[in-house]
Amino acid sequence: MGKVFAHMTMSLDGFIADPRDGTGELFDWYDAGDVTVPSADERWSFHVDENSAGMLREVLANAGALVCGRRLFDHTKGWGGTHPLGAPVVVVTHRTPPDAAEWKTTTFVGSVAEGIETAREIADGRNVTIASANIAGQALDLGLVDEVYVSLVPVLLGEGIPYFANLTGAPHRFDDPVIIPGKRATHLKYAVRN
């Protein structure tokens, strides 16, 4: 049985992007080391430290489906049809795009619960990754998340888009994390206590 987990890269003050959706130095860790980890998109790869490489390989190897919000989908132009994780994408949106049928590996659904359920079916026993912060928060509130991964970056941005906001079901309690010390990111894996 696969797990449902959220993974975001977050500044020490809780932001996953600057106010203009820029990720800037938050993603420095993707290029901070000598170990090459290929993404599913052959046009690019990660270059990270050994610890981060182990974490990324595990995420890549077990990715069964990915759930994201419409904003991320639009912002990345649907990753050109191939998400770096190499998994089919489920987009939670209230406005199905007119060209929905042309996205061969993307499914559009109307709610977070439906998104997780659809992704579980697609993943077929592998993991479901939540890649949008607002979807992660709503899924946490719905009790649908097994693990929360945070790649914690040693910077205070001061402002931006938060990972965790507008939680209606807080407090959410986790086990102590598995800690993977990486270069320019400390990877923390928390199991959610339900």
Added chain:
Amino acid sequence: MGKVFAHMTMSLDGFIADPRDGTGELFDWYDAGDVTVPSADERWSFHVDENSAGMLREVLANAGALVCGRRLFDHTKGWGGTHPLGAPVVVVTHRTPPDAAEWKTTTFVGSVAEGIETAREIADGRNVTIASANIAGQALDLGLVDEVYVSLVPVLLGEGIPYFANLTGAPHRFDDPVIIPGKRATHLKYAVRN
């Protein structure tokens, strides 16, 4: 030469207290283990795991002075005159209390910069600890902080008083942290890049 560092216990979503100043389960780690670490106030002590004990002993052994804001001072009633760290306290406040002269080990100053300078003089080569979040943020913006300690608690509070807010000098960049895995808190020690 002593260091100036800020140390706060923070939820994974960045809060050091709930909206009513309650610290609730954030401080569970102070009582989550079998190792007794005496505080400077003989009326109470910490009971923590071995890793957290090492961290606390280091902080206690090197505490030369403590800087806090007026709200924390009032909230704790000046720790009854004896801060658990056993160090003299410098309070940054615009309203010196009428009974200021009666606080034998407490100094009242009017600005953050003056607070850090006064604490450095009192510490006389030992460390200065900043114990209020808003003072820590202002001192960071002034370039007066050497290290930022975060005891990161595996809970999402959803709302509360943030550790880092209203930063005027962000982004602030740190080295990768020294990581001390503790029970119910992951201790992260960041050196500030100036």
